[in-house]
Amino acid sequence: MLVLVLNAGSSSLKYQLINATTKDVVATGLVERIGIDGILKHEVSKNKKLDFEIDMPTHKEAIELVLKTLTDSETKVINSIDEIDAIGHRVVHGGEYFNSSTIVDEKVIKKIEKLIPLAPLHNPANILGIKICQELMPKTPNVAVFDTAFHQTMPEENFLYAVPHEDYTEHHLRKYGFHGTSHFYVSQEAIKLLGKKKSSKIVVCHLGNGSSICAVKDGKSISTSMGLTPLEGLVMGTRSGDIDAGVIPYLMEKKDMDGHQIIDYLNKKSGLLGLSGISSDLREIIKASQDGDKRATVAIELICNRIKKYLCAYAGLLGGVDAVCFTAGIGENSDLIREKVCNGLDFMGIEIDKNKNKIRSAENREINKSTSKTKIYVIPTNEEFVIAQDTYKLVKGK
Ligand code: AMP
Numbered sequence: 218m219l220v221l222v223l224n225a226g227s228s229s230l231k232y233q234l235i236n237a238t239t240k241d242v243v244a245t246g247l248v249e250r251i252g253i254d255g256i257l258k259h260e261v262s263k264n265k266k267l268d269f270e271i272d273m274p275t276h277k278e279a280i281e282l283v284l285k286t287l288t289d290s291e292t293k294v295i296n297s298i299d300e301i302d303a304i305g306h307r308v309v310h311g312g313e314y315f316n317s318s319t320i321v322d323e324k325v326i327k328k329i330e331k332l333i334p335l336a337p338l339h340n341p342a343n344i345l346g347i348k349i350c351q352e353l354m355p356k357t358p359n360v361a362v363f364d365t366a367f368h369q370t371m372p373e374e375n376f377l378y379a380v381p382h383e384d385y386t387e388h389h390l391r392k393y394g395f396h397g398t399s400h401f402y403v404s405q406e407a408i409k410l411l412g413k414k415k416s417s418k419i420v421v422c423h424l425g426n427g428s429s430i431c432a433v434k435d436g437k438s439i440s441t442s443m444g445l446t447p448l449e450g451l452v453m454g455t456r457s458g459d460i461d462a463g464v465i466p467y468l469m470e471k472k473d474m475d476g477h478q479i480i481d482y483l484n485k486k487s488g489l490l491g492l493s494g495i496s497s498d499l500r501e502i503i504k505a506s507q508d509g510d511k512r513a514t515v516a517i518e519l520i521c522n523r524i525k526k527y528l529c530a531y532a533g534l535l536g537g538v539d540a541v542c543f544t545a546g547i548g549e550n551s552d553l554i555r556e557k558v559c560n561g562l563d564f565m566g567i568e569i570d571k572n573k574n575k576i577r578s579a580e581n582r583e584i585n586k587s588t589s590k591t592k593i594y595v596i597p598t599n600e601e602f603v604i605a606q607d608t609y610k611l612v613k614g615k
Contacts, residue, residue, distance in 0.1 A: 218613065219243070219300055220605040221287075223280075224307040225346030227338055228252055230279045233601045234287060234294060234301070237609035240602065244287060244294045248279045255279070259286050267292050276342070280349045304350050304359045305608035307398070307600065309339035311363030312389065318366065318607035320615065321347055321359040329361065335389070335445065358615070360608040367397030370437040375534075378444075392449070394431070394441035396423045398600040399544060404433040406581055406596045407540045418535040420528055423598065424554065425545035426454040426497065430524065432531035440534055442527050448484055451527065452520045454497030457487035459523070492516035499547055499554070521557040528558065532565060540592040541567060549597050550577075555584065559593060566590030 218238050224231040230248040235241070246259040255273030260266045267286065273279045284298050295301070306321070312332045319325055326344060333340045347359050368376075376392040377385060384390040403421045411417055419433040428451040431441040442450025442458075452458045465479050474482065490497040493516045495505050505513035532538045542548075543555050552574045559569035568589035576582065578595075585593040 235605040303612040305604040308343040308361045310336035316369035318362040362604040367401040368394030368438045375440040392444040399598040400431040424547035544598040
């Protein structure tokens with residue numbers, strides 16, 4: 218079964234065509250700058266790549282171009298779009314409506330629309346992606362896979378904010394958590410590596426441009442660092458993560474900004490970028506730190522300390538940890554961050570092997586010392602694979 222996986226952002230569109238039966242990635246690509254000008258990067262294999270600029274005023278032209286590229290160019294991989302059996306869409310916010318993936322119908326779209334106030338940047342683009350596919354491929358089923366769904370197993374004591382209860386019952390104010398598809402995939406891989414079927418205690422550190430950490434007990438999310446929105450928790454590329462709420466009115470006054478401007482400031486100008494004044498890209502910060510930049514060095518220490526703080530808190534919540542997993546751009550590639558996070562945690566059975574940690578690979582790997590009570594794994598995430606699998610299962614079972 219061929220599944221087209223789509224991740225529609227406000228001005229971008231990531232796609233993968235996956236054979237869900239053999240698990241092969243048939244083609245992959247990215248459309249950027251939708252509504253600005255338009256760039257498409259399409260890849261069938263390392264030697265078969267296509268890169269071009271073309272006007273893309275809306276997501277409709279972008280999806281049409283993706284379908285055309287899959288069928289009608291030098292890099293075509295299918296003869297007709299009828300060969301696509303189903304489309305799996307990444308949807309950022311499923312609220313409390315969705316604790317698993319679902320086949321899209323009108324009722325599902327209405328619910329995703331109702332959640333727009335909770336994800337104003339993401340859900341509108343996700344809905345647009347679904348509606349355009351319905352228009353362009355009316356016979357092909359669409360499946361929505363939610364970033365929040367995996368965290369719907371969190372107990373109330375871990376998802377409520379300590380504000381009057383009616384804010385939850387009337388306004389749906391609570392922690393939802395994000396990166397659920399990644400936390401699910403990585404924790405499942407870790408359970409396989411541990412050889413554990415029933416009981417397992419795992420902490421997944423998804424460290425990328427956006428970062429979050431999740432405590433997974435017996436395969437279920439029990440707590441995660443992101444909250445009502447993806448701003449809470451770890452320090453990220455441009456997001457502050459946790460701050461005292463009192464910072465908001467203080468900054469509003471000092472910088473003469475309104476609430477929306479402050480949220481924008483905390484989402485887009487803070488984190489690594491704000492701390493270092495250099496970049497949101499960790500590679501550039503590491504380089505600056507090696508060149509003697511003091512602010513860059515502090516930024517690195519600060520992000521590691523925040524991760525460490527959550528890691529230890531989650532070890533406490535879980536009552537121990539069988540495995541700590543690192544994933545996403547930073548988690549998979551930065552031995553420096555992994556080492557700094559794990560350093561000094563020998564007292565709780567987390568002992569990193571510095572040599573194993575330095576080995577680079579695209580495979581799942583163990584980087585703890587043989588004496589370590591806790592396993593430390595690097596597990597490359599694969600959200601597209603989960604979306605393709607969920608889509609396959611739902612459409613096959615229909
Ligand atoms: P993601 O959002 O998962 O694509 O991750 C992006 C982040 O990963 C950026 O901050 C990159 O600087 C970081 N990253 C990628 N490769 C490396 C590397 N080799 N060392 C350090 N950071 C890296």
